Amino acid sequence: MRTRYGLVFAFIALSACNQQAGPIEVEGKDEAEAAPAVQPMVPGFYAIKSEDTVYSRTRLAEGGSYTDYDAGDNAVGGGSWTSDGATICFDPAGDGENQQESCWINDAPGEDGSFVTRLVDGDVSYVVTPLGE
Template identity: 50%
Template sequence: MTFKLLPIVVLGALIAGCSNETNADTETPIEGSERASPAAYVMGPGRYAIEGGDGTVYSQTVVKPDGTYADLDGEGNEVGRGTWRDERGLACFDPDGDGPDQQERCWTNSALAEDGSFTSTRDDGSESYTIRPIGE
């Protein structure tokens, strides 16, 4: 089974009620801020399980403080890596390489659920996953 970066985070239909915010330092629009809800979960460093609608865990992603990430298979082997950024709930993952499956993908995150999980939906709406923060 090949694991693809499931740019997690995962990202939902949170367009309603969004405003185009600006960066206070430069007064320029924050990229994607018009799409992400103010309630969207902003990802940070940590380990996340990527789950399908039936609860199947597809992979884990380790998001690092230095702006990189690693995707792991079920045995903990690294199967992908690249860089990431999250701007107010719009999470973008750019896998290393330039192949057709290695292009940056952005995801809109929902607000956190009571159990700490959130939904991440690809910005084109084609994929959606439940993201669950997990311990190391």
């Protein structure tokens, strides 16, 4: 079950992940200044949570790998990740039932940088908060 929470980013076949959002039109600003319609995923450290519970923390590495951590900073899972704009796909290591590829679509970030991510093929969603290194 922990792997499922770590899959929030996961963080799937890339052909199923080819969804792209168009730019947001903001009156009085050109496209370069407009806020993003979605939050693209980049390497970094993130908390995955519901409104009141942190499920895991996930580090996305530059080379396309990710590691999930529990509250005690113990690695509890991982695998590989890819991102295509608003969509991020995770392929956990292993072949178990909870270790299948999944893709997520991110909403635009809030003022604090956090955003909602939603499972492409389901009704699961989480709040993702970037963490300082």
